Amino acid sequence: MFNLPNLPVFLLAALILLRTPGPAVLYIVARSLDQGRVAGLVSVAGLSAGTWVHVLGAALGLSAILFSSALAFSVVKYLGAAYLIYLGLRRLMSRNEIREAAHVQPQSLRRIFSQGVVVAILNPKSAMFFFAFLPQFVDPSHSSVTAQLLTLGLIYVSMALITDGMYALLAGTLGGWLKDRCSFLRAERYVVGSVYIGLGITAALADVKHK
Secondary structure (H helix, E strand, O other): OOOOOOHHHHHHHHHHHHHOOOHHHHHHHHHHHHHOHHHHHHHHHHHHHHHHHHHHHHHHHHHHHHHHOHHHHHHHHHHHHHHHHHHHHHHHHOOOHHHHHOOOOOOOHHHHHHHHHHHHHOOHHHHHHHHHHHHHHOOOOOOOHHHHHHHHHHHHHHHHHHHHHHHHHHHHHHHHHHHHOHHHHHHHHHHHHHHHHHHHHHHHHHHHHOO
8 A cells, every 4th residue: 555654754844945945935036026926936837847857857766776776775865864964064054155046137937937947957956955855755665665756756846836836926025035134044044954954864863773
C-alpha cells in the first residue's frame, strides 16, 4: 500500500522554507511591484514549472541509485544531509544576494513565464537542493521510492504555488517593506539557514539510529 511515513515532518519543513522569503520570492515581489499582480503570478507559474523539472530529475535519479544499491542510496542521504548543512551555513553568512535578486527589468507576460522556467531549470542550486532534500523524507521499506519522491516533489511545488502566489498578490502593499527592511533580511538569513542546518543534522542522526 502506498504511503508517506514522513509526510508530517516533510510538510512542516517545506512550509517553514516556503514561508520565509528568499531571492525567488523577492524576484516575484519585484515583478508584482513593477508590472502588477498578473506579472507576479505569471512569474510564479514559470518558476514552478521549471522547479518541477528538477523534482522529476531528482526523483528518477534517486530511484535509479536505490535500485542499484541500498548502500549507495544511504550515501546519497548522508551527502544530502551534509549539503543541507552547507546551504544553511552559507545562508547565514550571506548578505547581499537577496537585495541583488530584487532588481528586475520589465518584460512581456510570455517573456516573464519563459524566463522563470529557464531561470529555474538552469539553476544548479535547485537541482542539488531537491537531490539533497527529498531523500531525507523517504522510507524505502514502506512503498515505491519513485512514487514517494514524485509525490513529495508534487506536494512541494503545489505548496510553493500557493505561498508564492500569496506573495505576488500581497506585493502591492508589502513588497517595498520586504525588499528594503534590513531587519527582515537579517531574520530571513537566520531562519532559513537554521532550518537547512536542522534538516541536515536530523537526517544524519536519524540514519545513525537505524544502524
